[in-house]
Amino acid sequence: MSRLFWVPTGVVGLCLAATLTTALWTERTSKSRVEDAFHSVTEDNKSALQKRLTDYAQSLNAASGLITASDAVVQQDWANFVTALNIDENLPGINGIGWIVPVEPGQRQEFLRQAEADGIEGMKIHPETATESTFVIKYIEPLAPNIQARGLNIAFEEGRRTTAIRARETGLPHLTPRILLVQDAAKTPGFLLLHPHYDRTVATADGRGAFQGWVYAPFIGSRTLRNLSPAQSKFFSLSVYDGAQADQDLLIYSTLANPAEAIDSDWTRSASISLLGREWLLVWNSTPAFDAAQQYHYATFFVAGSGLLLTALLGALVTVLMHREHAVRRLVGVRTRQLDANEQQNRSIIDHAMMAILVIDANDVILSANPMTGQMFGQDETHLIGQPLQRLLGRQTGGQGQLPRQIVSRTAQGQRLFLDVRMSTWQSSANEKLATVMLLDVTEEQIGAERLAIAEERWNAVLVGADIGVFDIDLRTGKSIVSDTWKRLMGVPPTDPVTDPQAVFLKRIHPDDLPALQAADRDCISGQSDRSIAQYRISFGDGHWRWMRSDATVAERDSDGRAVRFLGVQTDITELHDAREKLEASELQFRTVLNNAPVGMAMCAANGGFIGVNAAMVKLTGHSEDTLSTSKLHHIMVREDFKHLLSEVRDLQARKINAIEGEYRLIDSNGDELWTLASIAWTLDPASDDHIFILQFQDIREIKKVERMKTEFVSTVSHELRTPLTSIKGALALLMGQFRSDLPMAASRLMNIAQNNTDRLIELVNDILDMEKIASGQLEFQFTTENIADLVRDTATQMSPFAAQHKVTLKVETSTPPPLGDVDKGRFQQVVANLVSNAAKYSYDDTVVDIRIQRRNGEFRVRVTNQGPGVPEAFRHKLFQPFQQADSSDTRSNGGTGLGLNITKLIVERMGGRIGYRSEPEGETSFWVVLPETSSSRKADIVSLHGSYDASQAPVRILHLEDDVDFAEVLADSFGKLADITPAATLAEARKAIRLRKFELIIIDWDLPDGNGMELLETLEARGIDVPVIGLSAFESGARNDRITTELVKSRSELSKVVAKVLQVANRQRGIDRAGRNAS
Incomplete structure (x- = not known):
């Protein structure tokens, strides 16, 4: 009955709705035409307003042009x-x-004088x-109606002032x-219209020119x-309002007599x-007048009337048809509800199943x-419909009833799927043979099993490769399980089924x-320790034992x-145990x-501290072992x-040489000097990653005593010989000069021999005396x-005749700069x-005798190289000893005293240098001397190697904390002279120094x-001292502190590089300080 009522009612309602809609549409269309007309006339009005004001703004350009074109406008x-x-004619509405x-x-008085x-x-x-700003109206024309404006300071009012400033800053005309x-x-x-004017002949950053004033209206x-x-x-x-709101206080203009009253009009529009x-x-x-001209309601009344008539006729027809249909629908409805219920039940089960369910036909589609x-x-399941099942599951399908229980397939993204398959066939209402395929995803279970197997295989490989045996003991039953590696370690065949390991x-x-x-096991099991670690021996028969190590822990507790x-x-x-032993x-x-x-031996760390000394060292120095160890x-x-x-060791370390030998004086327990022959070698200690030094000292006091006695004897003899030799030389010279013509030929030859040997003896005596003076320190330098x-060049020039005598050529080469x-x-x-x-x-x-001059690490080297027989091997240990020559024939063939x-060597050492040589038999022989460069030369070297330090600056003020x-x-x-260094041996001295003086850098x-030196960093932070800090120690601090600019290890850093690094940091810091001062 409801359908019989509601369908006709609905049809009538729809018709009424259509009629109403059509009438309303007609009404709206007519009204829209009126709205468009009103919008058009008001839009013309808005455009006219914009054009009028734009024309006024353009007119001010002409006035600006007058100022630009004139030298002065009066x-x-x-x-x-x-x-x-x-x-009045061309710009209606403008006041002037x-x-x-x-x-x-x-500048007011100057302005007023200029105005007059x-x-x-x-x-x-x-x-x-x-306000400081004063913007004065100088000219205004016509003057009569605007006389009160002349001389007006428009900055007296905020709106005028801010608009003028905005126009000046933007370069565009602005309204107040x-x-x-x-x-x-x-x-x-x-309102006022302000147009800024600039003198474009004056260049400015913004390109507009120098600001002069405003042309305004x-x-x-x-x-x-x-x-x-x-x-x-x-x-x-x-009505025109200044702003976005229709506020009467902001009203500029209105054609209404009383804009504040409510307006009765059909059409209203606003625009910003x-x-x-x-x-x-x-x-x-x-x-x-506009409202009366718009009669748009008549069309609406006509449409509404026609629609009501058609609605009545259609309603009657639908009512008759619906009663006839009602009987048929009642029977069909009962059957349909039954089928829908069954379908919904099946669909709900399928849609919410936790497995994939597909229906396929006899062709597996x-x-x-x-x-x-x-x-x-x-992928979207709807895209699968119509596709063969084989495309989804792969080639593992074989038609209805022939699917395997387990299938490996892939997703649309290529990922593997492990599926458990179930299938059942059934007959459709159209007598078609169909099948339902159910797929359960067991991928996670399958992958988990595979990963577990792979992990187990990998662990076994690792344990076998590392030769690690594993044992697992059930403490409740006492039974244990062991790996094959454990069996192999114990010497048990892997195939042996050990029932009780x-x-x-x-x-x-x-x-x-x-x-x-x-x-160890009891402590671990009882919880007193986390692990049980032990080392023990296992018997392998015939008295053979092998060492084992076990590491066990409790894997599970109840x-x-x-x-x-x-x-x-x-x-x-x-x-490992044997190697340790x-x-x-x-x-x-x-x-x-x-x-x-039998000789004094000791070991030292890189900082010079003794690690160990032997009894001979204690006996040699007289210091106790405890004293030396500290x-x-x-x-x-x-x-x-x-x-x-120290200088020698650092130089040798830089050249990758790890041993040195020389004569050095120790101080014994009584404070006396003790001459020793020291042999020092060093190597890298892997434990500390630093050098360790092995020192050996031999007592050479007796040798020194004998040498001193020998030197004193030779010196005494030389002094005693000097006077008679001088007399003999004078007598021989007199005889050879005055009586040479009276002497027989044989006597003259003997006199020449006597004179030559006298000269050699005098040269020998002079060399001996020079040697004695140098050794005793009496020779002044x-x-x-x-x-x-x-x-070197001057010396080579002087020696050229001598070289020519020996049929050799001298060649000098030098580094740049010298x-x-x-x-x-x-x-x-x-x-x-x-x-x-x-x-x-x-x-x-x-x-060719090659003479080369080289510079390196603050030193210079003069090397003299020749090609000859070389220094005999048996003579090399005596090479620098006095009165030594390679063989007795040298004296006759080459001359010389054996003291050269x-x-x-004595002269070089007295000047702070060293001498050395290298010789190859029947080949090249080189002798060289190494001497320090002057401080200015070292400074130039440092600057050339390590940067841009300006040596003309004041010395860097450095605090050096070093014990x-x-x-x-x-x-x-x-x-x-590059640095002014204040030394401090303790933290207390360093803290006192930073209280008394300001430093640029701290080492x-x-x-x-x-x-520990790190404590000084805390002092610097507490006192607000922010200067670069460089660590220079026998070891790195290991700390990570932003205050530490860089760290250097003494044994790995040459002094020249240390100096260069310090000056580089100081120079950079001075640049930062200068930039900060300039910025402020």
Whole structure:
């Protein structure tokens, strides 16, 4: 009955709705046409307003052009210009055109004088304001209606002032907010239009030129905005507001007599416009004349009437048809509801099943698929319909009833799917043979099983490769499981089914090691320790034992905390144990040799501290072993010798040489000097990653005593021989001069022999005396800074005749720039001459003696190389000893006293250098001397190697915290005049220094007598001292502190590189400080 009622009612309702809709559409269409007409006339009005104001703005360009074209614009010029514009005709609504000038504070009188000069009499700036800005109207024409505006400071009011500033900054004309013009007696709303003017002949950053003022025009709204279009006031009223809101306080213009009253009009429109820097709101309301002309309701009435008539006829027809259909629908509805219920039940089961369910036909084509199918295969299940099942599952299908129980397929993204398959067939209502396929995703279970198998295989491979045996003991049953590797370690065949591995283990473990193992296991099982770690011996028969190590832990405990499962590993450490025993034996043997050596031996760390000394060392120095163990090498060595040794070691380390031998003086327990022959070698200690030094000292006091006696004897004899030899030489010279012609030929020859031998004896005596003076320190050296290359060239020039005698050529090569050295000029040339003389005498004929000058690490080297027989091997150990020559024939063939190289060595060492040589039999022989460059030369070297330090600056003020006083002095000498270094041996001294003086950089040794160098960083932070800090110690601090600029290890850093790094950091910091001062 409801259908019989509602269908006709619905049809009638639809028809009524259509009628109403059509009527409303007709109404809306007619109304829209009227709205379009109203919008059109008001849009014309808005465009007219915009055009009028734009034209006014353009008119001000002409006034700006007048100023640009004129050298000076006076009052009369301005009046003539505005009169020519005829603004009443051409610019209706504009009150005038004026010129506003910015007047700076303190320039008012000058402005007024200039105004009077320009034709303005009695101008006064008004009103007075508290602001610094003064924008004065200088010209305004026509003047009569605007007389009150002349001299007005428009900055007195915020709106005028901010608009002027905005126009000046943007370079564009701008409108002021709504204002009341001073010249408007009626005080109706108005506004100003300001156009900025610039002198474009003056270049500025923004490209506009120098700002000069504003050309402006005042407007009264009631004049400016009237009669914008013909329809204004006739078909609509217009109200203009300054801003986005229709606020009566912001009203600029209105055609209404009383804009504040409510307006009765059919059509209203508002629009916001942005014009010349201001936003205005325009509001239009239709007039009664416009409303009366729009008759759009008649069409609506006609459409509504026609629709009602058609609705009545259609309603009657539908009512008759519905009664006839009702009987048929009642029977069909019952049957349909039954089928729908069954289908919904089946669909709900299929759609929410946790497996994929598909229906296929006899050709294995998919007819339907549930949502889980799409989720499982990563695609929309609807796309599967119509596709063969083989495409989804692969070639593993064989038709209905032939699917395997397990299938491996892939998703649309290529991922593997492991599926468990079920299928059943059935007959459709159309007698078609169909099948339902159910797929359960077992991928996670399958992959988990595969991963577990792979992991187990990998662990087994790792354990086998690492030779690690695994044992797992069930503490409740006492049964244990062991790996094949454990069996192999124990010497049990892998195929042997060991039923009780624990019994096998306990039977073969050494009885002495079992208690310790059991104690470790008990502690771990009871929870007293986390792990049970033990080493023990396992018997392999015939008295053969192998060392094993076990590491076990409790893998599982029950709810009461009792251990129920004990899991561990076992490894064979026999080789490791044997190696450790050999190492301990070797170390014991080394220490035995060290302790029982007949000469003094010691080991030192990189910082010079003694690690160990033997009994001979204690006996040699007289210091106790305890005293030496708490001392450093520089404590028991003469200061000058230690500095020389330190310099030698650093030089050799830089050249990858790890041993040195020389004569050095120690200080015994009584404070006396003790001459020793020291042999020092060093190697890298892997434990500390730093050098360890092995020192051997032989007592050579007796040898020194004998040498001193020999030297004194030779010196005495030489002094005694000098006077008679001089007399003999004089007598021989007299005889050869006055009586030469009277002597027989044989006598004359004998006299020549006597004279030549006398000269050789005098040369020998002089050399002996020089040697004695140098050795005793009596020979004075006059040190001056010399160009080494010039001295070598001069010496080579002097030796050229001698070289020519021996049929050799001298060749000199020098580095660029040439080095400078503090040397005794004469003695240095004597050294070079001795080396060149020896090279010439022992060279093959027609060969070259090569003299090279090289610079390296703050030193210079003069190398003399020749081609000849070389220095005999048996003679090399005596090469620098006095009175030594390679063989007795040398004296006859080459001449000489045998003292040249000895004197050369003494001179070089006296000048702070060293001498050396390298010789190849029947080949090249080189002798060289190495001397330090002067501080200025070292400075140039550092700068050339390591950066841009300006040596003309003041010395860098550096605090050096270092307990090794000798090293501190060596480092200070390396800087020369480049740095002003304040040394501090303790933290207390360093803290006192930073209280008394300001430093640019701090160098810190971390290991100090009264603490750690890191503590000074805390002091610096507490006192707010922010300077670069460089660590220079025997080891790295290991700390990560932002205050530490860089860290250097003494044994790995050459002094020249240390100096260069410090100066580089100081120079960079000075640049940062200068930049900071300039910025502030």
